[in-house]
Structures are given as structure tokens and as C-alpha cells.
Amino acid sequence: MTLRCAVLDDYQEVALSVADWSSVGSEVEVTAFRRHFATEDELVAAIEGCEIVVAMRERTPFTERVLDRLPRLRLLVTTGMRNASIDLGAAARRGITVCGTASGSEPAVELTWALILGLARRIGEESGALRAGGPWQSTLGTDLHGNRLGLLGLGKIGTRVARVGQAFGMEVTAWSQNLTAERADAVGVRLAGSKEELLETSDFVSVHLVLGDRTRGLLGADELKRMRPSAYLVNTSRAAIVDRTALADALRGGWIAGAGLDVFEHEPLPADDEFRSLPNLLATPHLGYVTERNYRGYFTQAVEDIAAFLAGRPVRTLG
The missing domain is CATH 3.40.50.720 (NAD(P)-binding Rossmann-like Domain)
Structure with a gap:
């Protein structure tokens, strides 16, 4: 069965071009969303059918209530190795694996x-x-x-x-x-x-x-x-x-x-x-991490996180 993956807040429309997604392409259907979902209802409506979500930094909160509304979610990847907008405890209780990606300072x-x-x-x-x-x-x-x-x-x-x-x-x-x-x-x-x-x-x-x-x-x-x-x-x-x-x-x-x-x-x-x-x-509109090298690192490692999860050996787990 093909899994569905949502990439959130891809403002520059580069997530699918700065990394090679082919390693998971046969198992995962990836959709990148450029528009920010300003409300919980908009977010849930867009991604409730997804088993995998890639979140950009702390732009989109994943609270316990949001996670409750995403029963199919199994893997949540965040860019960066710290994300205060994700309720890690709630994710763990629901069997959702949370992984991060390294970033340069x-x-x-x-x-x-x-x-x-x-x-x-x-x-x-x-x-x-x-x-x-x-x-x-x-x-x-x-x-x-x-x-x-x-x-x-x-x-x-x-x-x-x-x-x-x-x-x-x-x-x-x-x-x-x-x-x-x-x-x-x-x-x-x-x-x-x-x-x-x-x-x-x-x-x-x-x-x-x-x-x-x-x-x-x-x-x-x-x-x-x-x-x-x-x-x-x-x-x-x-x-x-x-x-x-x-x-x-x-x-x-x-x-x-x-x-x-x-x-x-x-x-x-x-x-x-x-x-x-x-x-x-x-x-400036939160540009501190928005550089080509950083984005290549983020999304290359996001693909690695997804591939490792599919193989049953998650990497860079948080929580």
C-alpha cells in the first residue's frame, strides 16, 4: 500500500527539488503544500489522510488535540532537532514516531x-x-x-x-x-x-x-x-x-x-x-534558517528519516 506524505509550509516550493525523494518514491506519495494552514480545521482537512507529515520548524503546532484528529499519522518529521510546537508525549502515547533533521547554526x-x-x-x-x-x-x-x-x-x-x-x-x-x-x-x-x-x-x-x-x-x-x-x-x-x-x-x-x-x-x-x-x-520574515544549504540538509535528512522508518529502523528520533 502506498503511504501518503504531506510536506507543510513549503513557502518557496523547493522541498521536492532540493532533495532526492526517489528512494521512497515507490512507497510514498508526497504532496507539498505552499500555503500555511492558519487554523486547526484547515490543517486537519488537508492532511487527515496522511501517514507521514514533514513539518517546517515550529510553523505548525501539533498539539494533543491535533494529533487526536489525525488517526492515520504514524511518522512526524520536523526540520531541526528541537520543536516546541510538537507535543512529544502525546505523540508517543499514540504510537507516532517523531524524527528530526540536523541544521547548521x-x-x-x-x-x-x-x-x-x-x-x-x-x-x-x-x-x-x-x-x-x-x-x-x-x-x-x-x-x-x-x-x-x-x-x-x-x-x-x-x-x-x-x-x-x-x-x-x-x-x-x-x-x-x-x-x-x-x-x-x-x-x-x-x-x-x-x-x-x-x-x-x-x-x-x-x-x-x-x-x-x-x-x-x-x-x-x-x-x-x-x-x-x-x-x-x-x-x-x-x-x-x-x-x-x-x-x-x-x-x-x-x-x-x-x-x-x-x-x-x-x-x-x-x-x-x-x-x-x-x-x-x-x-524579516523568519529567514534565519532559510538558505539553500540548510534546506538541502533539512529535506535530504527528512527523506532519510522516512526511509529508515519504512525499514523499521527509525533514526534521529525525538522524545
Whole structure:
């Protein structure tokens, strides 16, 4: 019997071309969906006949209720090796195997620096003025060399962001709840005495933390008011680490000079969302992992996960 496989949220329509699906082609019928299913009912209607689903990152939640409505589902593959939108316990209770795929941290590091540089040199504003026939040079850029980069989190991505900052001649400090002086010293970074100190003394603050109970809402109104009016905040990690309402107030009220965001609590961002129009916000549509090499890795390994599952020897299982 041929199994049905749904590939979700294939916005760029590349999932079936960046990997060789022929190894499972005789056993699996694959359908890729470009359109995001905004409601649970839409999702279930589209994939309820599928035994296999490939999900793109955390775009589509697979809660216990959703899994209950997918009785034929046997294999759920997620791009990446962590997905907070999948209820792993519920999947296990229903006999659903959940597998992941490896991903590189380099694309997220590069996107972080695209946002930092875009903010520092006002690239969006200046490029828009040039295209529109506006004034020739209307802003003053912010220097990186000699200024301070504050990192919330010094894991794999934060460490690489730190090294680029050092190459630019920036002073780099870092803080997280578990960060030690020994770990910071190993990267050549100064450990900030507290979160408050880091926010108060940094010219650029970049978030590189895992979302969890301790980090959800870590930056609220009180924290953002501690930042310098000339400072910039960048978040390429998880949207919920920064309180959305407080950030909007900070940008409108001039508490900070601007922000760069690649992550949002609701994606795709609604067409009338304020974050699409705030002039001091440089926003990108969650591009941190969207590169050709990363996608080839994602979908090549998704095919490997499916083939291994069909052979009765699942790989890269989660849970």
C-alpha cells in the first residue's frame, strides 16, 4: 500500500527539488503544500489522510488535540532537532514516531549580523529613499568598532555572533542565567554582572536564548527602559523572549533607537500588524534558517528519516 506524505509550509516550493525523494518514491506519495494552514480545521482537512507529515520548524503546532484528529499519522518529521510546537508525549502515547533533521547554526549567525548591520547603517531607510528618488544621504550610521555588543546567551550561535563582533572591533559582553566566567573567558567575552548591567551598558543587544519557562518574557517594559535611547535590540531566537507589547511601546516611545526582528509569535505576520510599519523596526520574515544549504540538509535528512522508518529502523528520533 502506498503511504501518503504531506510536506507543510513549503513557502518557496523547493522541498521536492532540493532533495532526492526517489528512494521512497515507490512507497510514498508526497504532496507539498505552499500555503500555511492558519487554523486547526484547515490543517486537519488537508492532511487527515496522511501517514507521514514533514513539518517546517515550529510553523505548525501539533498539539494533543491535533494529533487526536489525525488517526492515520504514524511518522512526524520536523526540520531541526528541537520543536516546541510538537507535543512529544502525546505523540508517543499514540504510537507516532517523531524524527528530526540536523541544521547548521551558520545561517542564523549570518542573519543576525545582517540585521545588526542593517540597523547600524540604516540600510532599509537609505535604500528605500534611493529607490524612491528621495534625498541622497539622510542618516548618520552607528559605528560598530569601539561600541559594545551585549549577548543574551552564549551557546553555539551566541559564540559565533561574538566572534564576528570581535572581528569588527567591538567589545563583547554576555549574560545568561547559567553562564559562567570560565565559559565567557574561553570565548574572549566579558561576563556581565547581571542582565540589567548588560542592557544598561550595551549599544547593541542580541538575543540567543532557548525559549523556556525562565526565558519567556525575559525582556519586558522594565528591561527595555534600561537600554540606552541610542541602543538597538536584535532578536533572531524566539519571539516570546521579548514582550511584544513592551517592544512596540519602546519603539514608538523612543526608549531605544530601533530593533531588528526575524521571529514573531504569529507567523506569517498578519498583513495589518503594527510590526510591518514601525519605522524604526527592521523586520524579516523568519529567514534565519532559510538558505539553500540548510534546506538541502533539512529535506535530504527528512527523506532519510522516512526511509529508515519504512525499514523499521527509525533514526534521529525525538522524545
